[in-house]
């Protein structure tokens with residue numbers, strides 16, 4: 001059993017991840033920004049911790065993650081503007097890394113984005129900014145001394161998924177159910193020997209446990 005902190009606990013991936021982690025016997029603390037979300041988190045089996053990523057500094061992250069075995073960052077500004085994207089998708093993970101180093105938390109799982117996202121469609125300043133901020137966060141984590149895993153999903157679908165994925169260090173682009181992303185992260189958390197690595201993820205035909213087992217070096 002591990003103590004897991006989930007940043008983005010109320011999101012499409014995060015809210016599906018909580019019951020998976022609870023079923024595996026882990027204890028989960030979930031960050032939420034609105035007071036009324038606390039009850040839903042409790043009902044799902046998590047301990048709520050309130051905080052707004054637009055305002056949180058490294059000290060605020062430290063207060064929430066202290067003593068945790070692992071932290072999952074699956075928060076995102078979801079296209080709500082450049083400033084929010086910078087603060088949430090870009091600076092959020094950077095502050096988390098600083099907090100992890102200050103508190104001795106070693107393991108971080110970061111939900112990032114597939115580098116091929118947006119190919120074959122017209123781009124926009126907002127999307128390019130999003131991609132740059134995501135990459136900034138990836139680079140900060142990959143350059144840290146933490147035991148990180150960066151997960152780069154394809155286009156997220158609001159579905160629970162069938163538990164079958166394609167996962168690897170380089171894949172062709174595709175969609176992925178938010179539930180499959182959550183299941184992949186839950187499986188990774190129980191395979192702590194997989195660390196300091198970056199995986200692309202789409203829906204596929206391999207059960208999540210077999211897909212994760214195949215990623216061991």
Ligand SMILES: NC(=O)c1ccc[n+]([C@@H]2O[C@H](COP(=O)([O-])OP(=O)(O)OC[C@H]3O[C@@H](n4cnc5c(N)ncnc54)[C@H](OP(=O)(O)O)[C@@H]3O)[C@@H](O)[C@H]2O)c1
Nearest residue numbers: 008009010011012013033052053054075076078112155156
């Ligand atoms: N959309 C795609 O196709 C796609 C593709 C690849 C990767 N991704 C990335 O995948 C990750 C997970 O996606 P998702 O669909 O689960 O995202 P989502 O449903 O939009 O959830 C985002 C989470 O971040 C939280 N959040 C946003 N602003 C916050 C703030 N100021 N303070 C605290 N929490 C805040 C949200 O809380 P609230 O409930 O309060 O809003 C929510 O829990 C994101 O990082 C996203 O960038 C997305």
